[in-house]
Amino acid sequence: MSAAPPTLFAMPSPFDTEVGTLLLREPPTAKAGELRARLLDGSYGKPFVVDDGELRYLYFDTRLMQSAMRLAAPDALELxxxxxxxxxxxxxxxxxxxxxxxxxxxxxxxxxxxxxxxxxxxxxxxxxxxxxxxxxxxxxxxxxxxxxxxxxxxxxxxxxxxxxxxxxxxxxxxxxxxxxxxxxxxxxxxxxxxxxxxxxxxxxxxxxxxxxxxxxxxxxxxxxxxxxxxxxxxxxxxxxxxxxxxxxxxxxxxxxxxxxxxxxxxxxxxxxxxxxxxxxxxxxxxxxxxxxxx
Structure with missing residues (x-):
């Protein structure tokens, strides 16, 4: 499994359906609780990544998944x-x-x-x-x-x-x-x-x-x-x-x-x-x- 990029902020996914780790473009001083609330109420406003240990997904919000990458085959076309x-x-x-x-x-x-x-x-x-x-x-x-x-x-x-x-x-x-x-x-x-x-x-x-x-x-x-x-x-x-x-x-x-x-x-x-x-x-x-x- 590939490690998360150190420049991205990692936190547990707050979503029931998109489980795993969230990767966000946020500083290391960001507060996970505040980010969680904004993600859940739809006010976050930035794209984010969900990593479930096998696949990484790009989302703008959880209604529409934008992209997917299998960690074991990152150059393959998953979708x-x-x-x-x-x-x-x-x-x-x-x-x-x-x-x-x-x-x-x-x-x-x-x-x-x-x-x-x-x-x-x-x-x-x-x-x-x-x-x-x-x-x-x-x-x-x-x-x-x-x-x-x-x-x-x-x-x-x-x-x-x-x-x-x-x-x-x-x-x-x-x-x-x-x-x-x-x-x-x-x-x-x-x-x-x-x-x-x-x-x-x-x-x-x-x-x-x-x-x-x-x-x-x-x-x-x-x-x-x-x-x-x-x-x-x-x-x-x-x-x-x-x-x-x-x-x-x-x-x-x-x-x-x-x-x-x-x-x-x-x-x-x-x-x-x-x-x-x-x-x-x-x-x-x-x-x-x-x-x-x-």
Whole structure:
């Protein structure tokens, strides 16, 4: 078991359901009793980590878990939706530029850095406290091919250079998906900044009706070239949108290629490819978008 970072304040979890040790970005002189009261009444206002001895979880509050890391395998993708997001490698197997908006516990960052050592990677996170808690999740240090930027994701993307091969969006606050990233303006920037065969991947959590408008905007901006895949284990959907004009997945080739990716990266890419094809044939993206007007 990994020891808690000495720079974080540790205390027993006050919650009935999230048991273990809490790791907080607080000074060593902080009073546990006061923190306990604020955590329980919902007035704490900062992200925190729960360590149960096997897993570490990132929370903004206990209603929505943001990230998970298994201490015995810190670079693995513990949550199913993060595994599905990396199915983008079926379409861009060797990306040169990867950008992530919404750092969370850094699961996607660590997977990309360990499995795609030749890629240039930028992670953008608006919350300084989330970045500071990265040490609890054993994030690699910044270097020539890795940058962690404290910024608003929409503002960063608007001024970013084009040619991004994979753009991952996993941005949430205490209330749900970051609203600034659901606008047509942001999605148009995303499309414009992708490389010619680039892929946009968005994690969507909660009820489908809450993000039906976003799915509809993606279909408009990307000329209908999008696939939405459900993740029932996590209660999420993952959206894939494709910059390539007249994009048409070659499913037989993708299923063969999935076996190569499984051998290279360890994830069950054949199962992910099957989920993608099933969702594409069921036109789930258009079904979700149609809920906007109901």
């Amino acid at each position: 199913r939706y993060t595994q599905l997001m990396m199915a983008c490698l079926l379409f861009v197997p060797r990306p040169q530029r990867v950008a992530l908006i919404g750092l969370g516990g850094g699961s996607l960052l660590k997977f990309c850095c360990s499995r795609l050592p030749a890629a240039d990677f930028t992670a953008v996170e608006i919350d300084a406290d989330v970045i500071a808690l990265g040490e609890a999740f054993l994030l690699p240090p910044p270097g020539p091919r890795l940058r962690v930027v404290e910024a608003d994701g929409a503002a960063w993307l608007a001024q970013a250079d084009g040619g991004i091969d994979v753009l991952l969006i996993d941005a949430f606050d205490a209330h749900g998906f970051a609203p600034a990233l659901a606008s047509r303006e942001f999605l148009q920037h995303a499309c414009d900044k992708l490389a010619g065969k680039g892929v946009l991947v968005i994690n969507l959590a909660g009820e489908g009706e809450r993000y039906a408008g976003l799915v509809a905007e993606v279909l408009t901006v990307f000329d209908g070239q999008a696939i939405v895949v459900p993740v029932p284990e996590d209660g999420n959907h993952v959206l894939f949108a494709f910059r390539e004009r007249h994009f048409e997945p070659r499913w037989r080739w993708l299923h063969n290629h999935a076996r190569e990716l499984r051998a290279r990266h360890g994830l069950d890419f054949p199962a992910l490819a099957q989920k993608l094809e099933r969702a594409a044939r069921q036109s789930l993206a258009r079904d979700l978008a149609g809920r906007r007007g109901r």
